[in-house]
Amino acid sequence: MSTEGPAAPGRTPVRRLLPLIVPSVVVGAAAALVLLAVSAVAGQLQDVLWETLPDALGVGRYSAFWMLVVLTATGVAVGLAVWKVPGHAGPDPAASGLVDPPLPPGVLPGLLLVTVLALAGGVSLGPENPITAANIALACWLGTRVAPGSPALLWMSLAAAGTVGALFGTPVAAALIFSEVLAGRPGPGALWDRLLPPLLAGGTGAVTVTLLAHPSFDLSLPDYPGPHWGDLPGAFLVASAAAVVGMAAVYALPYVHGAFARLRRPWLAIPLGGLVLGLLGALGGHLTLFKGLDEVKVLAADPDGWSAGGFALMTVVKLAALLVATSCGFRGGRIFPSVFAGVALGLCAHALVPQVQVTLAVVCAVLGILLAVTRQGWISLFTAAVLAADTTVLPLLALASVPAWLLVTGRPQMQLHDDGTALR
Numbered sequence: 001m002s003t004e005g006p007a008a009p010g011r012t013p014v015r016r017l018l019p020l021i022v023p024s025v026v027v028g029a030a031a032a033l034v035l036l037a038v039s040a041v042a043g044q045l046q047d048v049l050w051e052t053l054p055d056a057l058g059v060g061r062y063s064a065f066w067m068l069v070v071l072t073a074t075g076v077a078v079g080l081a082v083w084k085v086p087g088h089a090g091p092d093p094a095a096s097g098l099v100d101p102p103l104p105p106g107v108l109p110g111l112l113l114v115t116v117l118a119l120a121g122g123v124s125l126g127p128e129n130p131i132t133a134a135n136i137a138l139a140c141w142l143g144t145r146v147a148p149g150s151p152a153l154l155w156m157s158l159a160a161a162g163t164v165g166a167l168f169g170t171p172v173a174a175a176l177i178f179s180e181v182l183a184g185r186p187g188p189g190a191l192w193d194r195l196l197p198p199l200l201a202g203g204t205g206a207v208t209v210t211l212l213a214h215p216s217f218d219l220s221l222p223d224y225p226g227p228h229w230g231d232l233p234g235a236f237l238v239a240s241a242a243a244v245v246g247m248a249a250v251y252a253l254p255y256v257h258g259a260f261a262r263l264r265r266p267w268l269a270i271p272l273g274g275l276v277l278g279l280l281g282a283l284g285g286h287l288t289l290f291k292g293l294d295e296v297k298v299l300a301a302d303p304d305g306w307s308a309g310g311f312a313l314m315t316v317v318k319l320a321a322l323l324v325a326t327s328c329g330f331r332g333g334r335i336f337p338s339v340f341a342g343v344a345l346g347l348c349a350h351a352l353v354p355q356v357q358v359t360l361a362v363v364c365a366v367l368g369i370l371l372a373v374t375r376q377g378w379i380s381l382f383t384a385a386v387l388a389a390d391t392t393v394l395p396l397l398a399l400a401s402v403p404a405w406l407l408v409t410g411r412p413q414m415q416l417h418d419d420g421t422a423l424r
Helices: 013-057 064-084 105-121 128-146 152-168 171-182 191-213 231-261 266-284 293-301 308-328 335-352 358-374 377-388 391-408
Strands: none
Touching (some): 013 105, 013 152, 064 105, 128 152, 231 266, 231 358, 266 308, 293 335, 308 335, 335 377, 358 377, 377 391
């Protein structure tokens, strides 16, 4: 993906890059504001659904009954919206990736509506896919009108980078993703020239979110004392086992998606998916609901608060919920729920084998599951490392990524073709 059109003769890198500075800043800030607005509306609705209403009705906020009611009702609301709103809230989420071609602007109101409903209703999906899709569509639509003749890929890359930077609170994530996208593709200038506009958009998005919302991915895990020879087997085994667990969900996706697709109507499939999610929530507990970013901090704050079996149950339930939500038609992303599953699995590994240091176990498990689910090496390494906020884990993470990557590369991805077959 090039961020520029064909290079004009005689144009220096500086003359190519200077006109992109202002658009990069504007798009990055706008992408962050869209994310914050959607998150704020979803947060307010979540408080109503999970605090105000159950308190007024005298039922437990996270009782099994209330989880079934809210998630089924959320499925009904989302199913009706997907059925009736213009554009049907975008394409099938099981066939969508993190960065896809721009959607028509008319699809966005419905897409954002069902995203808010899913986030507030406790569905195990994150905001990353629909928010990125919305920002790409808006940036491409407005950018090509403000600057006729400018390449749509420029606006697409700036919007995606700004959103990723805002989601993770740092431009590094955006730069890493686009280094994978741009590698080996022809374009004017050095690779860093082509990365600079997305990096600036990602940095602006990250700064905007940081100043307004102060997000943090740091789980406050125990300090990792540094690599030891005895840590190598544990890191390799945990990352590889997590990759295998993640691949189980990947291989199941076409079958679960096919089962829901047989219902043929979103107003049937999505409510049924909501009911299943409610049952899974009742089985795994309320921490397995929602996108998982806040809930994972509860787990990390008390690594000894659950048994190995309890952590294993939450891992399986979260991955099953992610699988069901993606298959039945809820709109959302897969990164944040996968992080929750990885943290729970890492804590399970530490509970089973206390000799595996808890922080190392957690980041290696997150790495393995993200490699399986996203198939993006840089973002998996970055996300796993940032959870610990400790650079001493990076060498072992890099080594542990090798066997985990060999287990997942070339195999089906957690994304489908339009005909329901797995993408490779």
